[in-house]
Amino acid sequence: xxxxxxxxxxxxxxSAVLLASILSVQAMRGHQSQNPYAxxxxxxxxxxxxxxxxxxxxxSDLQCPACRFAVAPIKELLSIxxxxxxxxxxxxxxxxxxxxxxxxxxxxxxxxxxxxxxxHDLLYDKQADWAPAPPKKGxxxxxxxxxxxxxxxxxxxxxxxxAFESCLKDPSVSxxxxxxxxDGDARWVLSTPTFxxxxxxxxxxxxxxxxxxxxxxxxxKKK
Amino acid sequence: MNERGAFGxxxxxxxxxxxxxxxAPYEGAAEPSGWQxxxxxxxxxxxxxxxxxFIISGTLKAAAPAEExxxxxxxxxxxxxxDLIMIAAAFLPWFEVVFGFALLFGFLTRAAAAAIGGMVLxxxxxxxxxxxxxxxxxNCGCFGFGFHPTPSQELALNxxxxxxxxxxxxxxxxxxxxxxxxxxxx
Numbered sequence: 001x002x003x004x005x006x007x008x009x010x011x012x013x014x015s016a017v018l019l020a021s022i023l024s025v026q027a028m029r030g031h032q033s034q035n036p037y038a039x040x041x042x043x044x045x046x047x048x049x050x051x052x053x054x055x056x057x058x059x060s061d062l063q064c065p066a067c068r069f070a071v072a073p074i075k076e077l078l079s080i081x082x083x084x085x086x087x088x089x090x091x092x093x094x095x096x097x098x099x100x101x102x103x104x105x106x107x108x109x110x111x112x113x114x115x116x117x118x119x120h121d122l123l124y125d126k127q128a129d130w131a132p133a134p135p136k137k138g139x140x141x142x143x144x145x146x147x148x149x150x151x152x153x154x155x156x157x158x159x160x161x162x163a164f165e166s167c168l169k170d171p172s173v174s175x176x177x178x179x180x181x182x183d184g185d186a187r188w189v190l191s192t193p194t195f196x197x198x199x200x201x202x203x204x205x206x207x208x209x210x211x212x213x214x215x216x217x218x219x220x221k222k223k
Numbered sequence: 224m225n226e227r228g229a230f231g232x233x234x235x236x237x238x239x240x241x242x243x244x245x246x247a248p249y250e251g252a253a254e255p256s257g258w259q260x261x262x263x264x265x266x267x268x269x270x271x272x273x274x275x276x277f278i279i280s281g282t283l284k285a286a287a288p289a290e291e292x293x294x295x296x297x298x299x300x301x302x303x304x305x306d307l308i309m310i311a312a313a314f315l316p317w318f319e320v321v322f323g324f325a326l327l328f329g330f331l332t333r334a335a336a337a338a339i340g341g342m343v344l345x346x347x348x349x350x351x352x353x354x355x356x357x358x359x360x361x362n363c364g365c366f367g368f369g370f371h372p373t374p375s376q377e378l379a380l381n382x383x384x385x386x387x388x389x390x391x392x393x394x395x396x397x398x399x400x401x402x403x404x405x406x407x408x409x
Contacts, residue, residue, distance in 0.1 A: 006405050013330040013401040020328070021320045024278060028286035066361075190291045191362070203294040210305050 041088045042176065044111035047078065048086035053223045054198060054216050056087045059184045061192040062104060063097035063131045068124045070193045070205035077212055084220060089120070090180040092192050099131055099145030104177050106150035109167035113159050122153055266394025270336070273387040274327035277339055280366045281319025289313045295364030299349050300356065318342070326391060329400020333392055340388030347381040350374050 003009050058074065060067040078085055091108075093100030103123055110119035123130070130149060132142035147168040154164045167173060187196070195202040195212070198219050202208045284292050293312035302308050319342065325335035346365070353360055354374050362371050365380075372380060396402030 009401075009405040013328065013405055016401070017321060017324045017328055017330050020324045021317070024282045024324075025285045025317075025320060028282050188288050188291070190287060191294055194291075201288055201290045203288075203290040204297065206297055207290060207294065207305075 041090055041180070042108070042111060044114060044116040045089040045108075046086060047117065049083045050086065052084055052086035054081060054085045054219055056085060057090060057196040058087060059090045059092040059180070059187075059189045059192060059194045061092055061094050061097055061100045062107060062120070062123050063100035063127065064094065064192045065127065066191075066204060067193040068127055070195075070208060071121070071124050073205055073209045073212065077208075077216070080213070081216060081220075085216070089116075090183060091177045092181060092184045092189055092194070093177065094192060097131070098142060099149065101174075101177065102145045102147040102149060103130070105147045105168060105173050106154065108173050108176060109147075109164050109170075110154060110157065110159060112167055113163065115157055115159060118157050119150075119153060122157065123150075126153070263394055263397045266390050267398040269387040269390035270326055270329070270332070270394070273336075273339060273384055273391055274323045276384060277319045277323030277342075278327065281316045281321075281323055283366060284316035284364070285320055292316065292364060295360075295362055298358070298360050298362075299353060300358055301349060301352060329396045329398075329402050330405075332396040332400055332402050336388050336392035340385060340392065343381050343384045343388055347378060347385070350377050350381070 003012055056074070056077070058070070060070070074087060078087065091104040093104050107116055107119045107123065110116050130145070130153075132145075148165075150168075151161070151165065155161060184194070187194075187201075191203055193203075193205065193208075195208050197212060197215055200215055202211055202215075289309060289312040292315075293308050296302060296308050296311055302311065318338070322335045322338045322342075325331055326339060350363065352358075360374070363374065363377050365372060365377055
C-alpha cells in the first residue's frame with residue numbers, strides 16, 4: 001500500500017503536511033460558534049432609510065479610543081451616500097474597558113428617549129473625562145464604572161432624569177447588550193470597532209476609511 | 224520485516240531490512256555516547272516545541288478572519304499598502320501552520336527550520352521597531368487573540384524560538400522524520 005519510490009513518498013509526505021494544516025485550521029474554525037447572524041438592533045440604534053441598499057453594522061465599545069476615531073468616517077459615509085446607507089450600532093464592550101458596559105447601558109437608556117446618537121456622540125467626544133486611563137506599572141487597577149456615572153451626561157442632554165435613572169436599573173437593557181455581544185462572537189468580532197458593510201468585514205477605522213467607499217460603490221453599481 | 228516495520232524503521236533513521244538506507248545517521252560509526260547520544264534527542268525536542276508553537280499560533284490566526292490580523296499588522300506601521308497588508312494577513316498564518324507541520328513531521332526539515340527561523344527574525348525585528356518608535360500595540364498578534372505577551376516578553380520568546388530553530392536546523396531529520404522515510408525508499 002505504501003509508496004516505494006522516493007518521489008511518491010515525497011508527494012505523500014507533502015500531502016500529509018497540507019492535509020494536517022487544513023484540518024487543524026478547519027477544526028479551529030468549527031470550534032467557534034456558527035450561529036446565524038442577526039443584524040437587528042432597537043430602532044433607536046439605527047440611522048438611515050429602512051430599505052437602504054447598503055447596511056453598515058458597527059460593533060463598537062464606547063470606551064475604546066479606536067472606536068472614537070471611527071465616528072468621523074462613519075458620519076462621512078452617511079453624508080456621502082445619504083439615503084442609500086443605513087447604519088446599525090451594536091454594543092461590543094470589551095472586558096478590559098471597565099466603564100464600557102455601564103456606558104452602553106446609559107446610551108441605550110438615552111436611546112429609549114430617542115437620544116441614543118446624542119449620548120453616543122457626547123460620550124465619544126468626552127471619552128477622556130469618564131474613561132479611566134490604563135494603569136501604569138505599579139498603579140492600582142481602576143474601579144469598574146457604574147451606569148450612575150453617566151447621569152451628568154444625561155442631564156447635560158436634558159433627558160427626562162427619573163425615566164433615565166429607572167432605566168439604568170432595568171435588566172432588559174443589559175440583556176440587549178448581551179445579545180449584541182453574542183452576535184459579535186458568532187461573527188468572530190475580535191476587536192473594536194468592526195464593521196460589516198452588506199456582510200463584508202472592515203476591522204478598524206483605517207480599513208473602513210480606505211475600503212468602505214470603494215466597497216459601497218461596488219454594491220451600488222450592482223443594484 | 225513487513226512494510227509497517229520498514230516504515231517505522233525508516234522514520235527513526237534505522238536502515239530498512241534488505242536495503243541500504245542512504246540516510247542512516249550513524250552508519251558505520253561507533254555507538255554514540257554521552258552528549259552525542261543526547262544531541263539528536265535535543266534536536267527532536269527543539270523541532271517539536273518550535274513546530275507546536277507555530278502550529279498553534281498560526282492556526283489561531285488562520286482560523287480567524289484575515290481582516291482582524293490585518294488590523295494587527297497595520298498597528299506595527301511597517302506596511303502601508305492596504306493590499307500588501309491584506310495579502311500578508313491572509314498568507315502569513317498559513318505559512319506558520321504549514322511550516323509548523325512540516326517541521327513536526329520532519330518533512331523538508333532543514334528548509335522548514337530555516338523558514339521558521341527567518342520568520343522568528345522578522346517578528347523580532349518588527350517588535351524591536353515598535354519599541355524603538357514607541358508604538359503601543361494593543362495586541363502583538365503573535366498568538367492570535369488569546370495570549371498577549373508584552374513586547375519584551377515577546378522578544379525573549381523569540382530568542383528561545385530562534386535557539387530551537389538553530390538546533391532543529393543543525394540536527395535536520397535525524398529522528399522520527401518523513402525525510403528519513405522518503406530517503407529509505409527504493
